Amino acid sequence: MQWQTTPPTTVIRKEMAMSSIFAPPLRCRIGYDNMEIISCITWKKKEKYMNILVTGSAGFVGQNLIESLKNIQQNRDRTRPKLKIDKIFEYDIKTNPVLLDDYCKSADFVFNLAGVNRPENNDEFMEGNFGFASTLLNTLKKYKNNCPVMLSSSIQATLLGRYAESDYGKSKLAGEELFFEYGKETGAKILVYRFPNLFGKWCRPNYNSAVATFCNNYANDLPIQVNDPKVELELLYIDDLLEEMLDALEDKEHHCEFDGVDTVAKEDGRYCYAPVTHKATLGEIVDLLESFKNQPETLVIPEIPNNSFVKKLYSTYLSYLPQEKVKFSLKMNCDERGSFTELLKTVNCGQFSVNISKPGIIKGEHWHHTKWEFFIVVSGHGLIQERKIGVDENGQLYPIRNYEVSGDKIEAIHMLPGYTHNIINLSDTENLVTVMWANEQFDPKHPDTFYEKVEKECD
Numbered sequence: 001m002q003w004q005t006t007p008p009t010t011v012i013r014k015e016m017a018m019s020s021i022f023a024p025p026l027r028c029r030i031g032y033d034n035m036e037i038i039s040c041i042t043w044k045k046k047e048k049y050m051n052i053l054v055t056g057s058a059g060f061v062g063q064n065l066i067e068s069l070k071n072i073q074q075n076r077d078r079t080r081p082k083l084k085i086d087k088i089f090e091y092d093i094k095t096n097p098v099l100l101d102d103y104c105k106s107a108d109f110v111f112n113l114a115g116v117n118r119p120e121n122n123d124e125f126m127e128g129n130f131g132f133a134s135t136l137l138n139t140l141k142k143y144k145n146n147c148p149v150m151l152s153s154s155i156q157a158t159l160l161g162r163y164a165e166s167d168y169g170k171s172k173l174a175g176e177e178l179f180f181e182y183g184k185e186t187g188a189k190i191l192v193y194r195f196p197n198l199f200g201k202w203c204r205p206n207y208n209s210a211v212a213t214f215c216n217n218y219a220n221d222l223p224i225q226v227n228d229p230k231v232e233l234e235l236l237y238i239d240d241l242l243e244e245m246l247d248a249l250e251d252k253e254h255h256c257e258f259d260g261v262d263t264v265a266k267e268d269g270r271y272c273y274a275p276v277t278h279k280a281t282l283g284e285i286v287d288l289l290e291s292f293k294n295q296p297e298t299l300v301i302p303e304i305p306n307n308s309f310v311k312k313l314y315s316t317y318l319s320y321l322p323q324e325k326v327k328f329s330l331k332m333n334c335d336e337r338g339s340f341t342e343l344l345k346t347v348n349c350g351q352f353s354v355n356i357s358k359p360g361i362i363k364g365e366h367w368h369h370t371k372w373e374f375f376i377v378v379s380g381h382g383l384i385q386e387r388k389i390g391v392d393e394n395g396q397l398y399p400i401r402n403y404e405v406s407g408d409k410i411e412a413i414h415m416l417p418g419y420t421h422n423i424i425n426l427s428d429t430e431n432l433v434t435v436m437w438a439n440e441q442f443d444p445k446h447p448d449t450f451y452e453k454v455e456k457e458c459d
Helices: 060-073 099-106 123-142 167-186 210-219 238-249 282-298 309-318
Strands: 010-014 026-032 035-041 049-055 084-091 109-112 149-154 190-195 197-199 232-237 255-259 262-265 278-281 332-335 338-346 351-357 362-367 373-379 381-388 401-406 412-415 419-425 432-438
Touching: 049 060, 049 099, 060 084, 060 238, 084 099, 099 123, 109 123, 123 149, 123 167, 149 167, 167 190, 190 238, 197 210, 197 238, 197 309, 210 232, 210 282, 210 309, 232 238, 232 309, 278 282, 278 309, 282 309, 351 419, 373 401, 381 432, 419 432
Parallel strands: 049 084, 049 109, 109 149, 149 190, 197 232
Antiparallel strands: 010 026, 026 035, 232 278, 255 262, 332 338, 338 351, 351 432, 362 419, 373 412, 373 432, 381 401, 381 419
């Protein structure tokens, strides 16, 4: 190859505009006699890792938020791949105040959850909900840190209706105005949330949540007092709140204004809100908790649709169970053949049971008009047989359908309406363990269960 008599020319072209996140790929074109060499250099995307300050970190919301942030930080929660967390600064009443300076200097986002809910005297409301807010904002200003700041306020800050004379509400409103003024002064993004009644795991009973108190008392056999069961509460579940907090970290918070105490979604609203809340009366809450408490005796699980208030309340109730109530006995119906035990019943979707058959035992030998079941062998080796009731056009019994089953390969077998069925333990030494689901709870007054052997002579 002959080199050019003149030095090779180099032309550099930017393929992308500069940005704070991406460095531009560069393409270099170098010309030789009849040959081009193209070199491409592409810079890797720079990932932004955030330092997050959480004040009030030992409180109900703070504790839940901290653990959620840690899950993301440690890659245990992969639902928000764009959210990268470096350091989590936990600040609470017991934290050395000196650390606040370091945290405010380095923070990329601040969740201000600190506050006073049940002081010994009302003056502490203003001190805790306004005074600390002033300290926090002044410290951020000291280091010229204009990162986004979230404030946890309360619907009581409306000072309307039953909240009109609330000292707590007045202190929260003062804190709100302080934050809004700070935003105007510094240009920092301010996110003010007026939370309704909160509930969920780790919420402190007998403090500032009626739901937490009721759940705790029902779980621990303590009395409750309801003056007016018709009083309706707007309720925000902790997991729904956390989703909104993480949305805020990703600059996807929801904005609103207030019409009295009602939230009105508005893209450019002054306030922020968690879009998923529930409304329930005190009477409805108590009735549900009563059914939860009785579940070990009735075995009945109420309807718990996905994302429903019932589902969230049940989870909250369970988090307050004392150690001795976590385990409860089930009634085993035992005889020489083995045992049959009802596990769980549902309001509209039947029941679960477990059947244990001793070696060589045959169980079942019955059929149903409308009831159907699943048989799932989880341990042992067995044979399930089914035969359609009646005879065919030739007057012959319908053929038997055989299904060999084993705990080594777990399969679900339909017990068909109008088919007599049984289950046989084929082992000489091992018990056969079968989990069973029926589409309805057993009703001894209308059992829909009729004896007939699968293997029989034609009448």
